[in-house]
Amino acid sequence: MxxxxxxxxxxxxxxxxxxxxxxxxxxxNHLFCWNWVSSNWSPILWPALRQHVVLTVxxxxxxxxxxxxLALLAHRRHWVERPVIAVTAILYTIPSLAMFELLEPxxxxxxxxxxxxxxxxxxxxxxxxxxxxxxxREVPDEVRDAAAGMGMSPRQILVRVELPLAxxxxxxxxxxxxxTVVALATIAALVCDEGLGVPILTAISNDVFKTExxxxxxxxxxxxxxxxxxxxxxxxxxxxxxxxxxx
Amino acid sequence: xxxxLEAFKFIGRNGQIPGEPPLPTLVHLSLETxxxxxxxxxxxxxxxxxxxxxxGHIHKGSFVAINLGNIWRSLPSLAVLAIGVALLGIGxxxxxxxxxxxxxxxxxxNGYVAVDQVDPELVDAAKGMGxxGWQILRRVELPLAxxxxxxxVRTAALFVVSTTTISALTGYSxxxxxxxxxxxxxxxPGVLGAAICIAALALVIEVLLAVLQRALTPxxxxxxxxxxxxxxxxxxxxEPAFEPAL
Amino acid sequence: MHSAGQPTPQTGDSSLPRPHTAQSExxxxxxxxxxxxxxxxxxxxxxxxxxxIPDLSLTVPAGEVCVLVGPSGSGKTTAMRLINRMIPLxxxxxxxxxxxxxxxxxxxxxxxxxxxxxQIGLFPHQTVSENIATVxxxxxxxxxxxxxxxxxxxxxxGLDAGEIGARYPAQLSGGQRQRVGVARALAADPPxxxxxxxxxxxxxxxxxxxxxxxLRLQAQVRKxxxxxxxxxxxxxxxxxxxxxxxxxxxLAQYDxxxxxxxxxxxxxxxxxxxxxxxxxxxxxxxxxxLELLAPNGRQPDENRLPVTATIRDALSAVLxxxxxxxxxVDGDGAVVGLATLELLGGLLKAGEPPER
Numbered sequence: 001m002x003x004x005x006x007x008x009x010x011x012x013x014x015x016x017x018x019x020x021x022x023x024x025x026x027x028x029n030h031l032f033c034w035n036w037v038s039s040n041w042s043p044i045l046w047p048a049l050r051q052h053v054v055l056t057v058x059x060x061x062x063x064x065x066x067x068x069x070l071a072l073l074a075h076r077r078h079w080v081e082r083p084v085i086a087v088t089a090i091l092y093t094i095p096s097l098a099m100f101e102l103l104e105p106x107x108x109x110x111x112x113x114x115x116x117x118x119x120x121x122x123x124x125x126x127x128x129x130x131x132x133x134x135x136x137r138e139v140p141d142e143v144r145d146a147a148a149g150m151g152m153s154p155r156q157i158l159v160r161v162e163l164p165l166a167x168x169x170x171x172x173x174x175x176x177x178x179x180t181v182v183a184l185a186t187i188a189a190l191v192c193d194e195g196l197g198v199p200i201l202t203a204i205s206n207d208v209f210k211t212e213x214x215x216x217x218x219x220x221x222x223x224x225x226x227x228x229x230x231x232x233x234x235x236x237x238x239x240x241x242x243x244x245x246x247x
Numbered sequence: 248x249x250x251x252l253e254a255f256k257f258i259g260r261n262g263q264i265p266g267e268p269p270l271p272t273l274v275h276l277s278l279e280t281x282x283x284x285x286x287x288x289x290x291x292x293x294x295x296x297x298x299x300x301x302x303g304h305i306h307k308g309s310f311v312a313i314n315l316g317n318i319w320r321s322l323p324s325l326a327v328l329a330i331g332v333a334l335l336g337i338g339x340x341x342x343x344x345x346x347x348x349x350x351x352x353x354x355x356x357n358g359y360v361a362v363d364q365v366d367p368e369l370v371d372a373a374k375g376m377g378x379x380g381w382q383i384l385r386r387v388e389l390p391l392a393x394x395x396x397x398x399x400v401r402t403a404a405l406f407v408v409s410t411t412t413i414s415a416l417t418g419y420s421x422x423x424x425x426x427x428x429x430x431x432x433x434x435x436p437g438v439l440g441a442a443i444c445i446a447a448l449a450l451v452i453e454v455l456l457a458v459l460q461r462a463l464t465p466x467x468x469x470x471x472x473x474x475x476x477x478x479x480x481x482x483x484x485x486e487p488a489f490e491p492a493l
Numbered sequence: 494m495h496s497a498g499q500p501t502p503q504t505g506d507s508s509l510p511r512p513h514t515a516q517s518e519x520x521x522x523x524x525x526x527x528x529x530x531x532x533x534x535x536x537x538x539x540x541x542x543x544x545x546i547p548d549l550s551l552t553v554p555a556g557e558v559c560v561l562v563g564p565s566g567s568g569k570t571t572a573m574r575l576i577n578r579m580i581p582l583x584x585x586x587x588x589x590x591x592x593x594x595x596x597x598x599x600x601x602x603x604x605x606x607x608x609x610x611x612q613i614g615l616f617p618h619q620t621v622s623e624n625i626a627t628v629x630x631x632x633x634x635x636x637x638x639x640x641x642x643x644x645x646x647x648x649x650x651g652l653d654a655g656e657i658g659a660r661y662p663a664q665l666s667g668g669q670r671q672r673v674g675v676a677r678a679l680a681a682d683p684p685x686x687x688x689x690x691x692x693x694x695x696x697x698x699x700x701x702x703x704x705x706x707x708l709r710l711q712a713q714v715r716k717x718x719x720x721x722x723x724x725x726x727x728x729x730x731x732x733x734x735x736x737x738x739x740x741x742x743x744l745a746q747y748d749x750x751x752x753x754x755x756x757x758x759x760x761x762x763x764x765x766x767x768x769x770x771x772x773x774x775x776x777x778x779x780x781x782x783l784e785l786l787a788p789n790g791r792q793p794d795e796n797r798l799p800v801t802a803t804i805r806d807a808l809s810a811v812l813x814x815x816x817x818x819x820x821x822v823d824g825d826g827a828v829v830g831l832a833t834l835e836l837l838g839g840l841l842k843a844g845e846p847p848e849r
Contacts, residue, residue, distance in 0.1 A: 031333075093453050095409035097416075098445035101427055101438050105250040146614025149579060149687075150628050150677075151604030164618045179321045186323040187413065200326055204417055208333045217326030224321030241618045244661035 026211065033211045044199055044212070049219055051194035055185045056227070059117050060178050063124030068170075070125075071132035072158075081133065088126035096123075096187045104191055116188035116195075123184060124177040131173025135166030168242060171235040175228050182224040186216075196220045253436030254443060262426070264437065271425070273444055280422040280448065283339070283411045287346035288404055295351040295403075296396070299358020303392070304384050312359035319352035324410040325417075332417045339421070342414045349410055350403040357399025361392035390465045397460035404456060408449050423448070526556040526717045527590030527684035529576070535584030536571055536742070544583070545571050546742035553734065555590075555684075556715040560732035562722050563765070568742030569721045573687050576719060577606045589685055604628050607678030607686035607716070611693045613670050615662040621647075621673050622658040628681040646676040649713070651706055668699040675707065679714065686718045692727070704730060725766055729754070729773055737762050751777060775805040775840070780821050783840075785830025792820040792828055800829050808837050 025033035037045065067088075074080040094102075099119045109115040139162050147157045189197025196216045203212035236243070257264075262273035302308040324345075331345035365388045373383045415424025426433050426441035433441070529552070536546040546568045553559040561569040574580045576587055578599040587594045594602055615624050622643050629639045647654040650672040662670055671691060678686055692700045704727065711718065722728055728735050729750045737745040737753065739761055746758035754774040757763040767773065781800045797820045798810055811819055811834050819832040 090450065093405060093449050094446040095405075095412055095449050097409065097412045097424060097427055098442035098449075101442040102446065105435060105439065140612075140614070140617075142610060142612035142614035143616060144614075145579075146608065146610060147616070149577060149603055149606075149608035149610070151600045151602070151606075151631060153600050156631070161616060161618075165616075176320065179317075183321055183323040186325045190416075196323075197325065200323075200329060201416065204329050204332075208329065208418075210333045213326070213329050213333055217323060217330060220323045220326060221318075221321050225318070228317065228321070239618070241661045241663065244664050 029210055031210050032214055036211045037215050048196045048199050052185055052196045055195050056181045059120035059181050063121045063128055067125050067128035068132055071129050074133050075136045088129055091122040092126040096184050100191045111191050113192045115191045120181050127177050128173045131169045135169030136162050139165045167239050171231055175231045178227045179224045186220055250435050250439055254439035257436050257440035276423045280411050284407050287343050287350055287407045291347050291350035295354035296358055299355040300362050303359040303362025306363055312356050315352045316356035324349055325413055328414055328417045337418045342419050346407050350407050353402045354399045358396050361395035362388050365391045393463050401456045404452055412445050525682045525684050526715055528555045529553040529717055530588040533585035537583045549744055551736055551747050553717055555717050557733040558718040558720055558731055560720045560728040560735045562728040563738035566740045567738035569738050570689055573689055573719055573721050577603050605683050607683040609674050609678045609688040609691045611690040613674035615670055617662050620659050625677045625680050646679055650676045667695055671703055686716045689721045772805050776803045778804050780807055785821055785832055788828050788831050796820055797822050807832055
């Protein structure tokens with residue numbers, strides 16, 4: 001498909017209204033026009049950022065749910081691991097451009113957020129599945145033995161011992177998955193009119209309007225780093241014993 | 248589903264549309280994609296592998312090497328490409344520049360970690376046997392570092408293939424992405440056909456690199472965990488220090 | 494420390510702790526200890542011709558420490574793990590307090606049995622207090638009761654409740670972790686304790702300390718304990734009864750330590766116990782049990798031993814002093830008596846250690 005329709009209210013170089021000097025920066029297509037950013041924050045950048053966050057959160061949440069379920073299954077029945085790895089690895093290898101396009105004609109998808117979400121979710125599965133399963137496996141054997149010997153049922157061992165000890169690996173996986181999704185969601189603009197990809201593509205189609213491009217790009221990077229940092233804090237809060245280890 | 252059927256027919260026709268003047272064939276576009284990928288990887292390998300390995304060998308620069316990776320992962324490739332075009336205009340050289348910028352970090356990071364984390368006792372034993380630094384690197388550290396280094400290379404390669412196709416969105420023509428960018432001419436079946444080719448191309452490259460990794464991995468290591476194929480695509484990480492492909 | 498109605502265990506002169514002897518005076522008055530019976534216990538692994546344990550029968554009276562000792566492959570750990578059903582029984586029965594273990598749900602059974610393994614297996618993600626509270630929490634105890642019990646156990650095992658309780662296992666030394674492991678196993682006041690080489694991973698100096706502390710603990714709580722070790726010296730020190738297992742899971746001898754040392758059942762036991770078993774026997778008694786010679790005049794400052802020293806150590810001291818008499822002193826340093834080579838040698842001639 002061609003570039004998505006212009007975002008509402010987005011200025012198009014060189015058709016800036018009026019001949020005033022106030023748009024001189026934009027018309028000259030300097031690297032970064034602060035005026036443009038401040039006046040277009042609410043109509044363009046902020047909605048795009050918000051949509052981007054929504055896209056990311058939904059994708060990571062669904063991916064997390066699916067991969068955790070699969071990892072718990074693989075933890076019990078070892079044969080599950082190989083096929084799941086094979087499928088998720090293939091999904092992971094498919095370049096994003098191709099992935100978004102291949103999903104489009106499928107029934108129920110088309111040009112919608114659902115298509116974007118399906119694609120984004122598929123990129124999270126390998127990482128989340130691997131890390132969760134590894135985290136569960138790395139629980140020391142003697143800890144499991146002691147838990148069973150004390151009379152915990154398998155479910156109690158899972159919930160009270162294995163999952164908490166697997167948290168560092170699980171959250172590490174979440175960090176990678178989240179940052180990956182934030183970056184990939186810019187391509188999602190191809191199939192749904194949402195996210196920071198929209199101003200980026202718009203800017204490209206407008207003779208590569210640098211300010212909009214850089215503004216949206218920087219926002220995407222900032223969002224990714226922010227989410228990463230947030231998850232680091234979450235991990236520190238949830239795993240107080242890890243700090244003790246370093247002490 | 249009719250679309251997919253049409254897509255395969257499109258592929259069978261090597262990307263030509265009946266009744267239209269000859270278009271760049273799928274084969275040609277695929278080769279072009281591979282060419283760009285190849286150039287970008289070659290340049291990146293030349294820059295990144297020596298640098299990463301050397302840093303790992305002298306055990307310096309971990310902060311940079313690892314955080315480089317974290318930042319890299321968050322860069323939207325579309326944005327990087329577009330900025331490259333914005334600053335330098337459209338052209339192969341500029342696309343290559345963006346690709347190299349995107350491919351170098353994972354190779355450096357993985358190269359660094361791979362060599363840095365070779366068991367220090369092994370290095371110590373080698374030193375005790377009288378090996379020079381260079382010999383230690385060549386005979387002990389590098390062979391042991393192969394799986395992880397290849398993981399970084401495979402990550403980078405997948406990423407470059409993916410980004411090459413995306414370059415079509417920024418106006419650079421000369422890859423399979425052109426078709427996807429031009430739906431008005433090719434219509435959905437054409438776009439699907441191109442997408443299938445891209446996916447196939449990526450999988451083939453991945454398999455080839457896996458074979459290469461197997462060939463380069465010393466026999467003793469092949470038996471260990473480090474040699475599993477999916478480890479390269481997404482090495483198990485409990486502290487993010489390596490990057491997956493995009 | 495005990496709830497009302499529990500008579501204090503009798504251990505003789507309580508001002509002289511005897512770290513080298515096991516505790517077994519009188520009947521066990523601790524209701525929370527149960528008798529353990531192994532009745533023709535059999536364990537076979539599929540695909541193996543020889544059973545790991547062909548036919549094992551023994552009874553551990555309530556409140557006693559039974560040590561399972563033997564070389565590797567003797568099935569001692571297997572036997573222990575059969576008791577709490579970590580390994581399924583192939584044949585025979587095991588009864589705890591008269592009731593077959595097969596009658597209860599394994600997870601319920603295990604909450605009634607204290608379990609201490611060599612690597613301890615403390616939960617790294619929980620504090621010491623939370624670790625200790627594990628089984629009480631599984632049993633649904635009131636949080637105030639759990640808190641009190643945790644504090645009690647920390648004191649009992651010689652740990653500072655205020656300081657250690659909030660720490661994580663990674664912040665503890667090996668010896669501390671071991672003690673927390675024992676406290677955790679005691680938390681729900683189980684009638685039976687299973688301990689699999691609990692002090693095996695500790696350095697020798699701390700191991701002795703931990704052994705002594707456990708014996709002191711056992712003197713107070715008087716649990717029925719099954720203790721697995723490969724070290725015959727540890728077995729002699731810790732056990733009220735010792736079950737020596739041969740390779741193949743055969744019971745070679747099951748008896749009190751003195752009996753095994755005096756009358757080993759066969760060649761294997763004699764060899765396993767060691768050629769110095771007569772000396773080992775002397776390690777079971779202390780100078781306090783002897784009629785010492787009266788001191789004559791002022792005694793030299795060298796060559797002094799506390800009255801709590803074992804007769805074996807006394808013999809060693811006399812030998813290294815070239816036969817000069819030992820001055821035996823009490824806890825305050827006051828002279829209690831003399832011990833000479835003849836006096837100690839008289840014991841050897843009699844061939845029997847004094848009545849304990």
